[in-house]
Amino acid sequence: MIKLLFFGRLGDFAEGVSGSIEAAEGLTPAVVREGLAADYPSLFAELSQPQVLISLNQMIVGWDQPIFDGAELAFLPPVTGG
Amino acid sequence: MNSTIRIQADDFDLAAEYELLRQLDSAVGAVVTFTGLVRDLEKNASINSLTLQHYPSMTESLLQEIVDQAQQLWHLIGVTVIHRVGELLPSDQIVFVGVASQHRADAFEAAQFVMDYLKTKATFWKKVDQNGEQHWVESKDSDQTAKERWHKDD
Numbered sequence: 001m002i003k004l005l006f007f008g009r010l011g012d013f014a015e016g017v018s019g020s021i022e023a024a025e026g027l028t029p030a031v032v033r034e035g036l037a038a039d040y041p042s043l044f045a046e047l048s049q050p051q052v053l054i055s056l057n058q059m060i061v062g063w064d065q066p067i068f069d070g071a072e073l074a075f076l077p078p079v080t081g082g
Numbered sequence: 083m084n085s086t087i088r089i090q091a092d093d094f095d096l097a098a099e100y101e102l103l104r105q106l107d108s109a110v111g112a113v114v115t116f117t118g119l120v121r122d123l124e125k126n127a128s129i130n131s132l133t134l135q136h137y138p139s140m141t142e143s144l145l146q147e148i149v150d151q152a153q154q155l156w157h158l159i160g161v162t163v164i165h166r167v168g169e170l171l172p173s174d175q176i177v178f179v180g181v182a183s184q185h186r187a188d189a190f191e192a193a194q195f196v197m198d199y200l201k202t203k204a205t206f207w208k209k210v211d212q213n214g215e216q217h218w219v220e221s222k223d224s225d226q227t228a229k230e231r232w233h234k235d236d
Binding site: 005007008009011012051055058072074076077078079080081082 | 118134135136137139140143165176177197200201202203204205206207208209218219220221225
């Protein structure tokens, strides 16, 4: 299983999205995003904003990073702490 | 170098944190502290409260990376970073950065560096409540500009 996390405003758009997906060959963050397009078009649009970063197991990665079973994939909008 | 990083819902005591930095080492000749507070205005409208979300397993390691970078750039004896999460009210303390060094320039610059990087890199997100309506705070270009003046590669 792959754990999915959506932070900040992305969490509002991700309401109803399952918190985990099955691992599969060739899975990347881009593929996960594509898989959300049909059922969650507004979330897909938000995730396609250039400022959105992704992390895999708490490390910032690119959209083509392979995802392996047991990973934690998080979608991060621009941060606003401090 | 001594570094302390805490993410907590509870408030912090500025004097106590200063005292810990002051007493780290007798070589400490300068302590610079910064405290960030909840403003009562967001986009020129008053706020009722602010809620801070973060990514628990990632935020602390990102803050540690920022502190480690600062340590490589300046001569530091101690750095403390405290960031609060959860619901906060106007005038509440949000963030504390304290830096102890031998000389003031290191402490001043490192404190500013840590804050500039924290604002643009650390995984915190603010949501404000304005008259019962909640919305996420947008990131500011000015924060990005502030970070870029350090001319560091990410």
